[in-house]
Amino acid sequence: MTVVFLLILVSLVVALGFLAAFLWAVRSGQYDDDYTPSVRILFDEKQTEND
Amino acid sequence: MTAANPTGSGEKRLRIADQTACYHCGEPCPASPVVYDEKHFCCEGCRTVFDILNNNGLCQYYQIDENAGVSLRGKSKEEYAYLDEPDVRSRLVDFTDGERTRVRFFLPQIHCASCIWLLENLYKLNDGIVASQVNFLKKEIYLTFLEEKTTLRKVVELLSSIGYAPAINLGSLDKEKRPVTDRSFTYKLGVAGFAFGNIMLLSFPEYLGLEKDQDSYFFQFFGYLNIFLSIPVVFYSGSDYFRSAWLGLKNKELTIDVPLALGILVYFIRSAYEILSHSEAGYMDSLAGLVFFLLVGKWFQQRTYHHISFERDYRSYFPVAARRKQDGQERPVSLDLLEPGDVIVVRHGELIPADAVILRGEARIDYSFVTGEAQPVLLPAGEKVFAGGRQQGATLELSLTKRVAQSYLTQLWNEEAFAKKQEMQASRLANQIGKYFTITILLIGVAALVYWLPRDATRAINAFTAVLIVACPCAVALAIPFIFGNVLRILGRHQFYLKNTNVVEAMRSVTKLVVDKTGTITTRMKGDLDFMGEPPLTLEEQAGLQTIASQSVHPLSQLIRLHFEHQGIPPLENTRLSGWEEFTGRGIAGVVDGIPYRLGSPEFIGVTADEGEAQDSGIWVEINGIVRGYFAVTQYLRPGTEALIHALREMGEVALLSGDNEREREQLTPLFEGAGQMHFRMSPKEKLQFVKRLQEEGAQVMMIGDGLNDAGALKQSNLGIVITEDTNNFTPASDAILHASSYTRLPQLLRFARKSVHLVYGAYGFALVYNLIGLSFAVQGALSPLVAAILMPLSSVTIVLFGLVGSNLLARRFHL
Incomplete structure (x- = not known):
């Protein structure tokens, strides 16, 4: 049964990893604008000849 | 022939106008549209923009959203020579290292997906621009450009030429005033949510009532982990409640945050003690849930309007620069560098930046926004003109007599009313409840303590702490954010934007009302x-x-x-x-x-x-x-004014304050029930004094106004509402902004907002029932973690549901 200790600790480490990912995402500004990216993703880049 | 039979031909033309919408902006074209490339345009401006986009392969703009363009009709071309001045430039940009410059602009014209697309493809129009990103909700663009290839002026001129002239005003020069995105709240919410989920998981064995003797080391291990996870919840996520409770106590006020902070603290200490002494499992799950729900409520309450500013002062109304004439040459200079004695040149449509004397030219000045006078004033050379007026007509040469900040109009902002610090964000209603709540809870807790102490000391402590825990006014604290937060959103759908949820509360206590005339109950546009x-x-x-x-x-x-x-x-x-x-x-x-x-x-x-x-x-x-x-x-009264005044009368006595002359006194008398309630020729300062006098008599004043001349009175009043034709335009600082198109709905909106307070009372009723149930367990010293774990989320969720459903139903009853 002692394996449960290990399991719990591992799962907590994984969860902390997700928390760290969330904090990083907030810090890098991904939560500052929760609307524009949803529009931006729908634009097609078809006029590549101008680039 | 046409003159003899004008009606027939007129109808025909109008029908054509109905059919052809401008290819660029979608507005109906006039009788003789500009035709270019087989497309119809309402004006030269729109055609020019189309031309620019067409020549650069950017016509996808018209496919994303139909008629996406911004109409340029009636907009005079602005001059941006002042952007070449090093002083202005360095104060406008966010960052520059001499090669790359970053700058951010507010573009009020942003309204659709096409706007985002075009603005983020600006590099195709100017290869000096290396990055451009749009924030749609804030209507802002973030630009990075190379100094060697382009200049700030060229970038702004480009934006302006395609219909997105940035809003640059004197206020944009203050960098400190620009809001810094505060992300700490998101961190706190994230941490609380994370801990809540994990603690719940670790508490499951407890919920299931597994045999403790068998695996007691597991329970201990989970308990320690729970303490470890709760520490950031209490001391980081919940830190605002401790701070605000402490502030309240220092001001000798029992705010709602006092019992909240007390509850959180007792929750934590008792749970930690139980876990460390191996006696019980503690209530860490309920604690984390409580903090998480509280923060979610706050988040719901805070999500308001990003692009509307409620705090504008005269600096947002004035331009950045004026044309100063020195040694026969005109050079742009930023307004705050202007000195008395300087000679400046003001052209048609431009603003007079400071009090001055006319040297040359004939002034025809529109003061309607500044003083409320409806008609432009005509003045010959030698006369005095005041800051804030807009010249309509020939070019003027003025000799300044005052600095910008010391002019007649801008002095209004030196009044006491503007020095008033922002009041505490806390809700008055919640704090009133909080006061009685805290006292009652403490009394019950002490009574339980006194009752049990002679019989069973541990049970006494248990009962006392359990009372504090179970009575923690989570449900009370959630009612206002969710109910008023939703009311705010419903009002926002009808273009009535409130600064925050406290404004809804303030409506409840209004006893006297003050209404401005020009631009408020009469329109400035139509006549x-x-x-x-x-x-x-x-x-x-x-x-x-x-x-x-x-x-x-x-x-x-x-x-x-x-x-x-x-x-x-x-x-x-x-x-x-x-x-x-x-x-x-x-x-x-x-x-x-x-x-x-x-x-x-x-x-x-x-x-x-x-x-x-x-x-x-x-x-x-x-x-x-x-x-x-x-x-x-x-001038015509806006349609619906009678109904509005009638609705306002339900709230209290209504007075009219106007900066205009008494021309319309007779016409307005029936509306305002006797001439005593109407005051004409009021200066901005007199308006402020009038509101102040009412307040000294003990009234809670609501003011409805629009212009700069109302700014003082709006600020002084307990609740200031501004009416505007365009929410992107300048509006003086206020508590609420109403779009003119919703004017006829204002009576309903006000009634709805005032009624919504009853929902809060209803929610408090629910909270009371839950508290009584919880207390009946607590005073017996028998509050098990399971009961707490059920009661806490259950009460929170019912309050949230009641608040959201209730406010939506109420809105439907008012046909909103």
């Missing part, structure tokens, strides 16, 4: 014309006047054009018109079918003072050398 003169104009004469008026974009000419259009009189073909000329700020003249027409100010026509009392307000008409009379501009 109708009445022709005064004998004999009345013949059809031919009307058609002639329509022909010369429709050539001009001046607002008064447009008014005449619309007036005739309503009567079904179209302009004649351009071939019948000759010698048309516009005399800026004075009038227009032209020859139609050989007959000379002149239209304009009395001086332009040559009318002397004794010929009419409507001297400065009328548009005079001269046909074939004979003065025929004048068009009187009548």
Whole structure:
């Protein structure tokens, strides 16, 4: 049964990893604008000849 | 022929106008649209933008959203020479290292997906721009450009040329005032949510009531982990509650945060003690849930309007720079560097930045936004002009007598009312409840303690702490954010934007109301014309006047054009018109079918003072050398004003404050029930004093206004509402902003908001029931973690559901 200790600790480490990912995402500004990216993703880049 | 049968041809033209929408901006095209590349445009401006986009392969703009463009009609081209001044430039940009410069602009025109697409493809129009990103909700663009390839001025001119002129005003020069995105709240919410989920998981064995003796080391291990996970919840996520409770206590106030902070602290200490002493499992799960739900409530309450500013002062109304004349040369200089004695040049449509004396030119100044006077004022050289007025007409040369910040108008901002610190964000209603709540809870807790102490000391402590835990007013604290937060959103859907949820509460206690006239209950934009003169104009004469008026974009000419259009009189073909000329700020003249027409100010026509009392307000008409009379501009009350005043009367006594003259006193008397409630010729300062006097008599004042002249009174009043035709335009600092198109709905909106307070009372009723149930367990010292774990989330969720469903149903009852 002692394996449960290990399991719990591992799962907590994984969860902390997700928390760290969330904090990083907030810090890098991904939560500052929760609307524009949803529009931006729908634009097609078809006029590549101008680039 | 057309003149003889004007109605038929007019209808035909109107029908065509209905059908053709401008390819660029989607607004209906005038009778003779600009045709280019087989597409119809309403004006040259729109065609030019199309041309720019077309030549650069950016026509996808028109496919993302139809008629996406921003209309350029009636907008004069701004000059951006001042952006070359190093002083202005360095204060506008966010960052520069000499090569790359980052700058951010507010673009009020942003309204659709096409806007985002075009603005993020700016590099195709100017290869100096290396990055551009749009924040749609804030209507902002973040630009990075290379200094060696382009300049700030060129970038702004590019934006302006495609219809997205950035809003640059004196206020943009203050960098400190720009809001910094505060992300700490998101961190706190994230941490609390994370801990809540994990603690719940670790508490499951407890919920299931597994045998403790068998695996007791597991329970201990989970308990330690729970303590470890709760520490950041209490001391990081919940830190705001401790801070605010402490602040409240220091001010000798028992705010709602006091019992909250107390509850959180007792929760934590008792749980930690139980876990460390291996006696019980503690309530860490309920604690984390409590903090998480509280923060979610706060988040719901805070999500308001990003692009609307409630804190604007005169600096947001004034431009960045003025043209200073020195040694015969004009150079742009930023407004705060202007000194008394400087000579500046003000052109048609520009703002007078500071009090000054006219050196050269004839002033025709529109003070309507500043003082509430509806009609422009005419002044010859040598007269004084005041800051904030807008020149309409010829170019003026002014000698400044005051600095910008010390002018007559801007001095208003030195008043005490503006020095008032932002009041505490806490809700008054919640704090009133909090006061009684805290006292009651402490009494019950102490009673339980006293009752049990002689019998069973541990049970006494248990009961006392359990009372504090279970009574922690989570449900009370959630009611206001969710109910008023949702009310805010419902009002926002009807273009009535409130600064925060406290404004809803403030509506409840209003006892006196003050209403401004010009621009508030009358419109600034629309007006109708009445022709005064004998004999009345013949059809031919009307058609002639329509022909010369429709050539001009001046607002008064447009008014005449619309007036005739309503009567079904179209302009004649351009071939019948000759010698048309516009005399800026004075009038227009032209020859139609050989007959000379002149239209304009009395001086332009040559009318002397004794010929009419409507001297400065009328548009005079001269046909074939004979003065025929004048068009009187009548201002109209906005439709729905009567209903509004009626609704306001339900809230309290209503008074009218106007900066205008008493011309309309009689017309307004029936509305305001006796002339005593109407005050004319009020200066901005007098308006402020008036509100202050009412407040000294003990009234809670609500003020509805619009212009700069109301700024002081709006700020002084307990609740200031601003009416605006365009929420992107300047509005003085206020608590709420109403879009003029929702004006007729204002009575309903106010009634709805005031009624919504009853929902909060209802939610408090629920909270009371839950608390009584919880307390009945607690005083017996028998609050098990399971009961707490069920009761806490259950009460929170029912309050949230009750608040959201209740406010939506209430809105439906008011047909909103």
